[in-house]
Amino acid sequence: MEFTLRPELAELRRQVRTFVDERIVPVEAQIIAEDRQKKYDTLRGLSEQARAAGLWTPHLPERLGGRGLGITGMCTLFREMGRSPVGARVFNCDAPDQGNMDLLLSAGSAQIQEQYLMPLARGETTSAFSMTEPAPGAGADPSNLRTRAVKDGDHWVIDGHKWYSTGGGDAAFLIVMARTAGEPGRGKSGPNDASMFVVDRHAPGVEHVRDVGVMAEPLLAHREAEMRFHSVRVPESAVLGNIGDGFRLAQKRLVPARLTHCMRWLGLADRTLELCKAYITTRESFGHVLARHQLIQKMIADAATDIHAGNLMTWHCAWMLENGQAKEARPYSSMAKTHVARTLCKVLDDAIQMHGSLGFSEDKPFASWYRHARSARIADGPDEVHEVLIARDYLTAGLNLLVG
Numbered sequence: 535m536e537f538t539l540r541p542e543l544a545e546l547r548r549q550v551r552t553f554v555d556e557r558i559v560p561v562e563a564q565i566i567a568e569d570r571q572k573k574y575d576t577l578r579g580l581s582e583q584a585r586a587a588g589l590w591t592p593h594l595p596e597r598l599g600g601r602g603l604g605i606t607g608m609c610t611l612f613r614e615m616g617r618s619p620v621g622a623r624v625f626n627c628d629a630p631d632q633g634n635m636d637l638l639l640s641a642g643s644a645q646i647q648e649q650y651l652m653p654l655a656r657g658e659t660t661s662a663f664s665m666t667e668p669a670p671g672a673g674a675d676p677s678n679l680r681t682r683a684v685k686d687g688d689h690w691v692i693d694g695h696k697w698y699s700t701g702g703g704d705a706a707f708l709i710v711m712a713r714t715a716g717e718p719g720r721g722k723s724g725p726n727d728a729s730m731f732v733v734d735r736h737a738p739g740v741e742h743v744r745d746v747g748v749m750a751e752p753l754l755a756h757r758e759a760e761m762r763f764h765s766v767r768v769p770e771s772a773v774l775g776n777i778g779d780g781f782r783l784a785q786k787r788l789v790p791a792r793l794t795h796c797m798r799w800l801g802l803a804d805r806t807l808e809l810c811k812a813y814i815t816t817r818e819s820f821g822h823v824l825a826r827h828q829l830i831q832k833m834i835a836d837a838a839t840d841i842h843a844g845n846l847m848t849w850h851c852a853w854m855l856e857n858g859q860a861k862e863a864r865p866y867s868s869m870a871k872t873h874v875a876r877t878l879c880k881v882l883d884d885a886i887q888m889h890g891s892l893g894f895s896e897d898k899p900f901a902s903w904y905r906h907a908r909s910a911r912i913a914d915g916p917d918e919v920h921e922v923l924i925a926r927d928y929l930t931a932g933l934n935l936l937v938g
């Protein structure tokens with residue numbers, strides 16, 4: 535076990551932290567408040583600076599302008615970017631673009647990479663991932679998938695209804711999961727019945743129905759899009775991997791994507807705790823600063839312990855992926871995801887509590903961050919579905935808890 539960062543990674547981490555603290559945090563509230571065009575302009579300016587500093591898309595290979603960092607390297611940097619809710623976007627490492635880039639890189643045809651991956655990697659476009667459907671379609675249970683793709687000559691024709699395609703309205707393209715065999719429902723749908731297609735957002739038949747109103751106002755431009763696909767024709771080169779690979783590719787995308795969420799969430803939880811420290815060590819109540827009260831210390835101790843545990847879980851799982859143990863990593867990624875999502879929600883809720891009325895106000899960012907954080911327990915699989923998986927692996931597959 536080695537917890538010391540190699541020197542070049544430690545240096546990169548320092549650079550990202552300095553960039554986030556000195557250039558992003560001072561303007562993050564301004565960016566969030568700006569109108570759409572101004573937001574883009576400010577973000578573009580910061581992205582140019584990140585690119586000039588050599589910190590752009592570090593997860594991508596060097597030929598695409600990145601640094602070729604493996605997932606443990608990403609862990610280190612994404613935590614720093616996540617300290618600001620707008621940080622990852624500045625470095626072109628935000629969801630869903632970052633996971634989509636990885637997917638196109640590993641499963642996209644040469645044409646798809648040229649047409650869609652390159653502009654995405656350069657930060658000229660954004661993208662969306664369209665798996666979830668309104669009931670009775672695919673949600674926590676992907677076997678309910680109802681969107682269909684049918685072969686017609688040398689094209690595929692897609693019909694279906696999706697929602698929560700984050701950023702779908704503005705995206706240049708969507709990765710659409712569609713059924714190419716079988717029927718919706720448990721027992722009727724097999725592991726090879728779904729496929730993924732890259733669909734141009736402006737292809738004939740792609741309808742952006744609306745942006746769904748949600749608990750949290752968007753911090754950037756990413757809204758939850760409801761989309762309809764009316765006989766949308768795509769060429770065979772738009773298929774990711776092979777026909778029938780959809781569910782496998784979804785897992786391949788989701789396990790690391792879950793971890794990158796964890797990394798960003800850990801960064802935000804850590805910064806939240808730092809902000810709490812600043813308040814409770816100066817605000818006096820009943821003759822002492824708040825930090826002297828044991829009930830406050832309990833909240834700090836719980837948060838510190840949960841953040842540390844989440845960090846180790848995420849780190850361990852990333853290490854497994856890097857060592858070719860993607861299948862074995864699945865239950866550990868579920869543990870990390872549920873634990874870190876809950877930790878972020880709890881730390882933010884306690885931050886509001888420790889700050890009292892100030893915490894509840896918009897003068898502090900916790901209320902807004904909390905509204906966003908709440909989705910972490912639902913998106914990329916709700917807590918309960920991950921817990922079912924963890925329990926199953928423990929009860930039937932001998933999941934090892936005392937690793938190392």
Ligand SMILES: Cc1cc2nc3c(=O)[nH]c(=O)nc-3n(C[C@H](O)[C@H](O)[C@H](O)COP(=O)(O)OP(=O)(O)OC[C@H]3O[C@@H](n4cnc5c(N)ncnc54)[C@H](O)[C@@H]3O)c2cc1C
Nearest residue numbers: 663664665666673674698699700909912913914915916918
């Ligand atoms: C902010 C946000 C962004 C999102 N972005 C995207 C995106 O970009 N692309 C995309 O495709 N999807 C996206 N999603 C959708 C997300 O992946 C789904 O919400 C999630 O998979 C759950 O599906 P569902 O909402 O249909 O819940 P349902 O399937 O209706 O489940 C409802 C609830 O039932 C419970 N439940 C379900 N199964 C079980 C079980 N086996 N045991 C016990 N309880 C269970 C859970 O509590 C669950 O929350 C996003 C969601 C949110 C909130």
